[in-house]
Amino acid sequence: MRRNIVAANWKMNGSRDLVESLVGGVKAGVTELDKDVEVVIIPPALYVSDVRQALSGSSLGLGVQNVARWESGAYTGEVSAQMARDAGCDYALVGHSERRQLFAEDDAQVAEKIRQILSSGLNAIVCVGETLEERESGQAEQVVAEQIRAALAGLGADDWTKVIVAYEPVWAIGTGKTATAEDAQNMHASMRALLAELGAPAQDISLLYGGSVKPDNAVELFAQPDIDGGLIGGASLVANDFVRICEAV
Numbered sequence: 579m580r581r582n583i584v585a586a587n588w589k590m591n592g593s594r595d596l597v598e599s600l601v602g603g604v605k606a607g608v609t610e611l612d613k614d615v616e617v618v619i620i621p622p623a624l625y626v627s628d629v630r631q632a633l634s635g636s637s638l639g640l641g642v643q644n645v646a647r648w649e650s651g652a653y654t655g656e657v658s659a660q661m662a663r664d665a666g667c668d669y670a671l672v673g674h675s676e677r678r679q680l681f682a683e684d685d686a687q688v689a690e691k692i693r694q695i696l697s698s699g700l701n702a703i704v705c706v707g708e709t710l711e712e713r714e715s716g717q718a719e720q721v722v723a724e725q726i727r728a729a730l731a732g733l734g735a736d737d738w739t740k741v742i743v744a745y746e747p748v749w750a751i752g753t754g755k756t757a758t759a760e761d762a763q764n765m766h767a768s769m770r771a772l773l774a775e776l777g778a779p780a781q782d783i784s785l786l787y788g789g790s791v792k793p794d795n796a797v798e799l800f801a802q803p804d805i806d807g808g809l810i811g812g813a814s815l816v817a818n819d820f821v822r823i824c825e826a827v
């Protein structure tokens with residue numbers, strides 16, 4: 579059965595004070611949620627342990643925003659998937675468009691990171707999405723399909739149970755522009771069809787939408803049959819807004 583998931587990607591925002599106030603607010607706010615909704619906090623790696631402590635006693639999940647593509651060794655500044663697991667994480671984001679654009683992460687590197695994430699026992703939230711130019715030239719589906727194939731082709735049956743795919747159109751991230759619920763649903767349906775082609779149990783895989791999700795557009799987006807939750811940036815930094823988005827699932 580696929581799960582409904584709402585994940586908070588704090589990006590490079592926050593402080594220890596914010597961890598206290600934000601996690602406290604979210605924890606208190608989500609106690610009323612349907613048990614079928616999984617809420618995941620993804621802070622900067624340095625705050626993972628603080629968030630883990632602040633989350634204690636709750637069922638919220640924890641994740642990192644990135645991992646190294648190597649297992650261990652002389653890679654100054656990197657954090658491995660195994661370390662994230664060791665520090666108490668359950669999830670790792672991979673292939674976020676900010677990593678692809680600002681850190682030149684390509685599909686091959688994304689695939690290597692996914693292998694690290696899965697072999698360490700974490701769940702991978704694999705981000706894909708097209709740029710505005712690609713959408714306007716009618717290539718959106720093809721771009722997303724290529725990203726999914728490059729990242730996920732050849733996974734084994736056990737691996738698929740730990741894969742979540744997040745569709746985040748690049749032009750919708752942090753811009754206040756959201757894909758229409760219809761466009762997002764169409765993309766999600768085609769992603770699910772492709773996953774089936776790749777041998778995945780596609781009906782069981784959670785597909786999240788991300789890109790300017792706010793409390794007032796979340797209900798319509800999450801009502802779509804192939805949208806199983808969201809990956810939330812800006813609105814995840816305000817406890818009330820994030821809780822309202824979680825309630826919309």
Ligand SMILES: O=C(CO)COP(=O)(O)O
Binds near residue numbers: 674788809
């Ligand atoms: O990139 C995102 C989540 O990973 C989306 O960010 P915003 O919600 O700020 O648009």
